[in-house]
Amino acid sequence: MSNSAAVPAEPRRGRPGYDRRGALEVAVRVFNEHGYDATSMGMLATRLGLSKSAIYHHFDSKEHLLEAALDEALGGLEQVLDEPGARRGTQTARLTYVVRRAVEVLVDRLPYVTLLLRLRGNTAVERAALERRRRFDDAVSALVRAAQVDGAVRADIDPAIATRLVFGMVNSLVEWYRPTGPEGARQQAGGLGRSPIVGAGQLADDVLALVLDGLRRR
Amino acid sequence: MSNSAAVPAEPRRGRPGYDRRGALEVAVRVFNEHGYDATSMGMLATRLGLSKSAIYHHFDSKEHLLEAALDEALGGLEQVLDEPGARRGTQTARLTYVVRRAVEVLVDRLPYVTLLLRLRGNTAVERAALERRRRFDDAVSALVRAAQVDGAVRADIDPAIATRLVFGMVNSLVEWYRPTGPEGARQQAGGLGRSPIVGAGQLADDVLALVLDGLRRR
Numbered sequence: 525m526s527n528s529a530a531v532p533a534e535p536r537r538g539r540p541g542y543d544r545r546g547a548l549e550v551a552v553r554v555f556n557e558h559g560y561d562a563t564s565m566g567m568l569a570t571r572l573g574l575s576k577s578a579i580y581h582h583f584d585s586k587e588h589l590l591e592a593a594l595d596e597a598l599g600g601l602e603q604v605l606d607e608p609g610a611r612r613g614t615q616t617a618r619l620t621y622v623v624r625r626a627v628e629v630l631v632d633r634l635p636y637v638t639l640l641l642r643l644r645g646n647t648a649v650e651r652a653a654l655e656r657r658r659r660f661d662d663a664v665s666a667l668v669r670a671a672q673v674d675g676a677v678r679a680d681i682d683p684a685i686a687t688r689l690v691f692g693m694v695n696s697l698v699e700w701y702r703p704t705g706p707e708g709a710r711q712q713a714g715g716l717g718r719s720p721i722v723g724a725g726q727l728a729d730d731v732l733a734l735v736l737d738g739l740r741r742r
Numbered sequence: 743m744s745n746s747a748a749v750p751a752e753p754r755r756g757r758p759g760y761d762r763r764g765a766l767e768v769a770v771r772v773f774n775e776h777g778y779d780a781t782s783m784g785m786l787a788t789r790l791g792l793s794k795s796a797i798y799h800h801f802d803s804k805e806h807l808l809e810a811a812l813d814e815a816l817g818g819l820e821q822v823l824d825e826p827g828a829r830r831g832t833q834t835a836r837l838t839y840v841v842r843r844a845v846e847v848l849v850d851r852l853p854y855v856t857l858l859l860r861l862r863g864n865t866a867v868e869r870a871a872l873e874r875r876r877r878f879d880d881a882v883s884a885l886v887r888a889a890q891v892d893g894a895v896r897a898d899i900d901p902a903i904a905t906r907l908v909f910g911m912v913n914s915l916v917e918w919y920r921p922t923g924p925e926g927a928r929q930q931a932g933g934l935g936r937s938p939i940v941g942a943g944q945l946a947d948d949v950l951a952l953v954l955d956g957l958r959r960r
Contacts, residue, residue, distance in 0.1 A: 684938040696910020720902040738956035
C-alpha cells in the first residue's frame with residue numbers, strides 16, 4: 525500500500541486498499557454469494573473493510589455497482605461481435621469464432637457473467653441488462669440462420685432454439701468451471717464441487733467440438 | 743370443492759382447496775419466485791389462502807416442503823436410470839435414452855427441477871440433494887465413458903466434462919422453456935421473454951440432434 529500520490533495506478537490517498545475496480549470485484553463476489561437483493565451496502569462495507577462513505581466515493585449506490593458489474597459482462601460479449609473474426613470469413617467460421625470467444629469472455633470475467641446469468645429482472649437496471657443480453661442472443665441467432673442458408677449448418681433446428689441450446693451449454697460453465705491453479709482450487713470448495721480440472725483453452729476446444737460435431741464418432 | 747369425506751381423492755374436510763400435492767406445487771412456485779431463503783411460511787400461507795397451521799397439517803416445516811420438492815425432481819431423474827431403455831442395448835443407445843428422458847422429466851417437472859438447479863447448498867437438505875445430483879451425474883459420466891470404450895462416442899473429451907456440458911445444455915431449458923398452450927403463454931411473461939415456441943417432443947429431438955451430431959451439416 526503506497527502513500528505516494530505520484531504513482532497514478534495506485535489507490536488514491538485516503539482510500540487505501542481498493543481502487544474502483546478492486547471494490548467492484550469484491551462487491552460482485554458478495555452479490556454472487558448472497559444474491560443481489562439480499563446484499564446491503566453495509567455488508568459490502570464490512571467485506572471491503574471500508575466505511576460506506578468510502579464506497580460511495582466510487583459508486584453512488586448499490587444499483588450503480590450492479591450496473592458497472594453487468595456492463596463488464598455484457599461489454600465483453602458485445603465486443604466479440606465487433607471483432608474481425610465475427611465479421612469476416614464464412615458464416616460458420618464467424619459463428620465458431622463467436623462461440624469460442626464467448627467461452628473465453630465467460631472464463632475471463634466469470635464472476636461478472638455469473639451475476640448476469642442469475643438476474644431476475646426485478647429492477648430497471650436488471651431489465652436493461654436482460655434486454656442487452658437478448659440483443660446479443662438475437663445477433664447470434666442471425667449468425668446461425670445465415671450459416672444455415674449457407675448450407676454449412678443443419679437447417680432442421682430453429683436458429684433461436686439452436687442459439688438457446690448452445691448458449692445454455694456455454695453459460696452452464698459458470699455453475700462448475702473454476703480456473704485452474706491455486707485461485708481455482710480455492711474456489712472449488714463451493715458449488716457442485718469435484719469439478720473436472722480443465723484449462724480455459726481445452727474447455728473452449730471441448731465446447732466447440734460438441735457444438736459443431738456432437739458426441740457421436742463418425 | 744366437496745364436503746363429502748367419502749371421496750378419497752378430494753381434499754380433506756376442513757382443509758379445502760389444496761391437497762398435499764397442490765400445496766407443494768404452490769410452495770415451489772413461491773420458492774422459485776422469491777428464492778427459498780427469502781420465503782417464509784407466512785408468505786406461503788398468504789399465497790395458499792390458508793392458515794400456517796393448515797400448511798403444517800401437510801408439512802412439518804419449510805425445510806420439509808423443500809425436501810419433498812427436491813425429491814420430485816431427483817426421484818424423476820433417478821428413475822430414468824432404472825428404466826429398461828437405460829439398461830439395455832448399446833451404450834450409445836442407453837446414453838441417448840437417458841438424455842431424452844432427462845429432457846422429458848425436466849419439462850414435466852419444470853418448477854421442481856428449476857428449484858433443484860438453483861440450490862446453493864446452504865442447508866443439510868440442500869447438500870443432500872446436491873449429493874444425489876452428483877451421483878446422477880456420475881452415473882451419466884459412466885455411460886459416456888462406456889460409450890467411448892465402445893467406440894461409438896468420441897474419446898477426445900473427458901467423460902465428466904462431456905456430461906457437464908450436455909447437462910448444461912439440458913438444464914438450461916429451465917431458464918427459457920415454457921410449455922406450449924395457454925399455461926405456457928401465461929408463464930412466458932417473466933424471465934428471458936420472447937422464448938421460441940416449441941413442443942416438448944420437438945425440444946427433446948433438437949437437444950438429441952445437437953448432443954449427438956452437433957450443428958455442422960455433413
